[in-house]
Amino acid sequence: MSILAQAAATAAEGLQKADYQAINGATNAGLAYGLAAIGPGIGIGYLVGQSVQAMARQPEAAGMVRTTMFLGIAFTEALALIGFVVFILLKFV
Amino acid sequence: MTSPSAVEGPAPETMIVRDIVKRAAIIAPVLVLVFGLIWGVDGALSTAYGLAIVVCNFALAGALLSWSASISPGLMMGVALFGYLIRLALIFLAIWLVRDASWVALVPLGITIIVAHLGLLFWEMRYISASLAFPALKPSPPK
Numbered sequence: 001m002s003i004l005a006q007a008a009a010t011a012a013e014g015l016q017k018a019d020y021q022a023i024n025g026a027t028n029a030g031l032a033y034g035l036a037a038i039g040p041g042i043g044i045g046y047l048v049g050q051s052v053q054a055m056a057r058q059p060e061a062a063g064m065v066r067t068t069m070f071l072g073i074a075f076t077e078a079l080a081l082i083g084f085v086v087f088i089l090l091k092f093v
Numbered sequence: 094m095t096s097p098s099a100v101e102g103p104a105p106e107t108m109i110v111r112d113i114v115k116r117a118a119i120i121a122p123v124l125v126l127v128f129g130l131i132w133g134v135d136g137a138l139s140t141a142y143g144l145a146i147v148v149c150n151f152a153l154a155g156a157l158l159s160w161s162a163s164i165s166p167g168l169m170m171g172v173a174l175f176g177y178l179i180r181l182a183l184i185f186l187a188i189w190l191v192r193d194a195s196w197v198a199l200v201p202l203g204i205t206i207i208v209a210h211l212g213l214l215f216w217e218m219r220y221i222s223a224s225l226a227f228p229a230l231k232p233s234p235p236k
Contacts, residue, residue, distance in 0.1 A: 037181065041174070048173040052166045055100060067105040067221060070158060073173060074151065074214050080181060081210055085203035092192055093199050 029090040036083020043076040100162040100169070110155035112220065113213050117148050124209065128201045136201040143205030146187050147213070150180055 051069040055062045121144050129137030154176060161172035184206075191197050 041177065044177050045170075045174050048170050052170055055166060059101060062100050063102050063105050064225060066100065066158075066162065067109065067225070070106045070109055070155065071214065071218055071221065073154065073158075073177070074210070077154075077177060077180075078207070078210050078214070080177075081184070082207055084181065084184065085207055088188060088192075088199055088203050 025090060029087045032090060033083055033087035036086070037080050040076045040080040043079075044073055047072045047076060099164055100166055104155075104159035104162065106155035106158045106162075109217060109221070110151050113151050113217055114148055116213055116216050117144060117209065120209070120212065124205060128205065132198050132201045135196050135198040138196045139198045139202040140205045142191070142197070143202045144209050146184055147206055147209045150184060150210075151213070153180055153183075 047069060051065050051072075054065045058065075121141070124144065125137045125140045128140040132139070157172050157176045158169060161169040188199075188202070192199065
């Protein structure tokens with residue numbers, strides 16, 4: 001354990017300010033993307049689950065349910081795409 | 094306990110995606126022109142690439158959901174969630190591969206992805222909400 005700590009301390013001494021900024025940028029970008037993907041994942045799971053339940057209860061309305069479900073998935077996914085674009089801009093621009 | 098059966102009826106996802114592709118073809122020249130004027134040739138090319146990503150994303154989502162619904166609702170649930178993850182990964186890959194290319198401008202590319210995705214969806218939603226609210230407006234099937 002102490003060897004690991006020593007190695008970490010040695011590595012930290014060699015790091016420049018630019019390296020810290022790069023690490024911070026990558027961490028923040030990863031957090032932005034990861035956190036932005038969690039919400040839509042939960043939303044899509046809930047949405048599709050409820051849609052399947054609705055189709056099971058009323059099979060004659062399956063077409064309408066699938067239509068609204070598809071649009072709902074696409075709208076929910078837009079949140080993840082916004083997070084993804086923020087990630088791209090933080091990481092590469 | 095009954096065995097899961099396929100969802101009956103025609104696949105509305107395919108029709109929605111077809112509509113979205115038609116609408117994307119309408120807005121593509123306008124977006125490419127506007128972003129080209131702001132960011133130059135690189136902006137125009139990046140906008141076209143972003144639009145292609147958005148349309149492919151919709152097409153893949155529609156194809157996956159239609160296919161899985163024709164098999165079973167349980168599979169559709171799995172495909173919807175894992176398809177979401179796979180499509181996000183594919184979009185990431187599509188941008189990762191070209192991020193250092195000379196013709197790529199990331200700002201217009203990112204803006205295009207968000208604007209085109211939301212814009213096409215709202216446009217399609219207007220049409221669909223009208224046809225769901227007023228079913229009589231739907232063309233009747235041939236007898």
